[in-house]
Amino acid sequence: MKITDSLSKLKNVDWDYLGDQSDSPFANLHFYPGRFISQIPATLIGRLSKPGDTVLDPYCGSGTTLVESQRLGRHAIGIDINPTSILISRAKLIPIRHLRIRNLLRGRLNHFLDQRLTLGGKIPISPVETPSAVQLTKWYHPTTAAQLKEIWAYISSLRGISKELMEFAFSGILMQACSETRHWGYICDNTRPIEHRYIDAIDIFSNSVKKLELAYANRDADLPPSALFPLPRASVFLGDATTVMQNFTAHTVDLIITSPPYFGVIDYVKSQRLAMEWFGFNIETFRASETGARSKRHRIAAYSEYISELDGALREMARVLKPDGVLALLVGKSATREDPLPDLLEAARRAGLHLQDEFSREIAQGRRQASSLTNETLYLFSRS
Ligand SMILES: C[S@@+](CC[C@H](N)C(=O)[O-])C[C@H]1O[C@@H](n2cnc3c(N)ncnc32)[C@H](O)[C@@H]1O
Incomplete structure (x- = not known):
């Protein structure tokens, strides 16, 4: 199917999901800031990929994309710099009944x-x-x-x-x-x-x-009738998104769905401080590699470092995508920080990604992870 045909399937989606309180059964078991509502990855996976495909989330956080991918019969790959994210995600992805x-x-x-x-x-x-x-x-x-x-x-x-x-x-x-x-x-x-x-x-x-x-x-009650056990494999890697993707073979991923950290809004590693202490993860070690961390926002080069790190990651995303693959990027901008969207779109263009469509969505008040984040935009890119 041509990419434009696949993307046309998204035209009538109401991305706000304002009145829709359904979410993944795993969603509220563990506090994790900035997470997707599961309807977003579920809709994208259902309309832009098929069972057996590989779906990547290089900033997988609490694993929302991965859980939906596995549930819908896709192989899931996740990466995150936050070791608590890896622990949380893996525990939700056990492929047995x-x-x-x-x-x-x-x-x-x-x-x-x-x-x-x-x-x-x-x-x-x-x-x-x-x-x-x-x-x-x-x-x-x-x-x-x-x-x-x-x-x-x-x-x-x-x-x-x-x-x-x-x-x-x-x-x-x-x-x-x-x-x-x-x-x-x-x-x-x-x-x-x-x-x-x-x-x-x-x-x-x-x-x-x-x-x-x-x-x-x-999860099992919600599986499609075609689901077979064991469910498809999910692999979750700890590390910097760009560095980990450099080890992946080119053109092997069918769909990337991700929401990279916003600039200077959240400290993801620090937000898991209590778990980090018990599990012996050193906060400073991991925080140093966290992209866009709020705690780094006052550094002189903070913004240019943020853009340069996402520039590297976008290049890797473009490299690992199959020629007919799609990248779905959900990005927000805070009313109180620089607007990174023009720079990110330019970085995507340099990486060889073509913007095919975009949808702006309002984040329901009860679901905002920071009060300054009221809207976000879903960008859909193709490689060709
Ligand atoms: C907006 S959150 C993603 C939330 C995810 N979509 C979910 O549903 O839980 C961004 C994630 O990027 C991670 N992150 C920050 N810098 C990173 C880096 N350099 N490499 C990989 N992950 C990073 C953070 O730890 C955080 O989990």
Whole structure:
């Protein structure tokens, strides 16, 4: 099919999805800023690719594009500089039936709770099992901290898929367990909770495991009738988008759907500070390579570095796309920062990408990740 024919299938889509509250069953299990509503990648994948194709998201964040790709029978490839993004995405992409996931999750959770019951409400903690980077006394009430240590000790004894799933459930409760209630407290370096409040970590962890089980059940309920198990493979890589794509063979990707970081609006790595501490990821190491990070916005060369990094990434996207492939780029501009759109469009043109169409969309108020981000534009490029 000619690219113009494929793209014409998008003409009547209402990209705002303002009244549509449906979203991926995995969407709200874990806080991740700037994420797609799943209807956007689902619509693009459904209309611009076919089962068996390969879909890439080089800034995959919480894995929305990848989850929708796998659900619709496409091979998914994701890249992100944020190690928590990789942990979150992988745990949503296990290609086996939910009944097996359910058995694994229920088995582990019950084992953990039974052990606590038998041991009088406490699992023995060996001091090596809580990573030294975790600021236990700063972020958590002492009893919450003790419970988190128990959960962590139990998860550390697991292996394979069970461990991956339980780690996801654990990382998803850290913000709720933390005594810092002001959002910026997780991101800024010099804040601490005003007072410590007790949160029952065992309870919220059990709920988090149950929600993950339910999300997998809903994923399977939403699969197209043609879906076959195991679902298609999804590969998720940790690293800088440009550097990782340089290892990919040219002309191997059918569709790229991505939303690169906006300039100077969000700190993605820092937003996962609590998980970074538990999982032993050094914030500074990863933040240094984060494109457009808010914390870098005052540097003299911040904007030109941002454009130059996206310029490199666009060149790689153009190289890995098949000749009849499409790049769907969702970009926003903040009312309070430089407008990067003209420079990005120019970088895409230099990379050999041809702008075929664009759709502006309003972001529903409750879904805005930053109050200054009210609109974004979906650009569709072809290589030919
Ligand atoms: C707008 S978010 C993507 C959100 C994603 N669409 C979702 O649904 O969750 C941009 C992502 O780019 C990542 N990122 C920033 N700099 C990067 C780089 N140099 N290479 C790869 N990923 C990067 C951030 O960690 C963040 O996850």
